[in-house]
Amino acid sequence: MSAVDEFRFVRYETSPNGRVATISLNRPKQRNAQSRGLLVELGLAFEEAQRDDAVRVVVLRAEGETFSSGHDLGSSDDRAERADGPQQHETYRSHGGSLGPGVEKLLMQEWHFFFSNTLAWRNLRKITIASCQGQVFSAGLMLAWACDLIVTDETAVFADVVATRLGMCGVEYFAHPWEFGVRRAKELLLTGDSVSAEEAYRFGMVSRVFPTGTLQERTEEYAQRIAEIPSAGSLMIKEAVNQTQDNQGFYNSLKAAFSLHELNHAHWAVASGGTSLAQTEELGGGDWRTAGPVVPARKDSVKATP
Template identity: 55%
Template sequence: MEPAVTYEIFDDGRIARVSLNRPKARNAQNRRLLVELDEALRKAEADDTVRVIVLAANGPSFSAGHDMGSEEAVAEVVPGPDQHPTFRIDGGTRGSVVENRALQEWHYYFENTKRWRELRKITIAQVHGNVISAGLMLMWSCDLIVAADDTVFSDVVAARLGMPGVEYVAHPWEFGPRKAKELLLTGDSIDAEEGYRLGMVSKIFPLDDLPDKTLDFAKRIASRPTFAALLVKDTINGAVDAMGFQESLKHSYYIHQLGHAHWSALHDDKVPVAKPGPDIDDWRTAGPPKASDKYTP
């Protein structure tokens, strides 16, 4: 089985590139990918030669979000020889579906993303293609974001799953509060240029040049004194935290779990999200998100 994450070193070891490696699934995030990603990021963090970590992805898109039902993802959950061991710890054996999900998602969707935000290295997300829902979480955990000119950002979980965003709700901080509401309520998308205008994206490069241009950018950052770079990171992160970022994340996480509990209670089969119907688009057939346009309803 191919690794779900690849690890490369550049610039005499000063830059580590960690790449999501489920290209056929458009890097949808199953448990194996998330655990391997955590291990790879920790490996780069522990290496004293590494100054900058680039988080990239192989294939046509950075990430299509959570894996909603591939064969591998289903096998990971179901008890048996192919079940991922993390489903037997961290609340995975709790009998209550609400408690089980809240604990599992805390460890593998929420707390891990917060931990990656605090990595003791400067991190750069190198994104391209679709960055959908949970793909935003991975990208937003990084200090800087570099996007290909074909990049499209969206969160469709409200429109297609009846949920109030993903587990790590940084939307109001990244988009601004009103744009965050619009994008969540409609499921519409924005492009790299709009991401740059909002201050979310640092650089935009042609898709074919993205890996090389990102490495050039990373080399500039890697040339800074390591401790000074870390102090810059902590100064800015600390300012955002003082404005309530951490408390906002925690509050939003439990709102997310309330959404799951609502649907689990509503459905006889305990499915924790909305099912397709008159108010909910079927995520399997809905197609790409509509582009956000200030002139179109």
């Protein structure tokens, strides 16, 4: 039995012709929030696809109505993975997890499990396609942006709410200016508003918007079309574009923004006397748990009605 057959939070399968591997986030009740267990399994699934020379394209999709609501901030799985005891995920005792008080522990954990893993998936030696429906929020954006192509159905909406709800300068993999454009990135971070699949298609972040109810089938067809190109050609295309982007400063700006993210955490830790890594009501922010719904960005409205 392969390790992928024992996954709890991710499902891995390949197409009959072997050319397309599909990785499915499988925590629909938690809106596919990214627990440590899910992220580790996701990394192993990507590596399984990378190991398989028959696979040319990897599809990243999700069960349920939501692609991913972002980091898991407190489900029962998340609490069990963090707490001391038999259910604690082993990575909370390694990768910086056993270090003492101070910023280093958080920096190391977030580097390994939010930043460097996402960057590795961006550079995977396969063509990758994110297939998104419903909410693609905050860390959900990181998973989609790590892929070479993004396809959606008509229900998909994209937003990063960590600034308005947690007092943070965006998620750890800070591709916002590259994906949204400079001023749009600032606006969407400062408001926490969302953009639709149709708008994301217009500014080039999304490649296809399929009718609702057809996403899985149409994504498979699209992936098989891309998989017709031998990897010797497709990966050179990927590398040419990625190297161009890196030469424009993408990689260095990602690293710089990650450092600012950790400084942001350190600020809230100092301000709260070590009790919080994000804004709190006592420190002048809101409570993310009682925040209202995310609303769409409208060109003729200060704030859209939910």
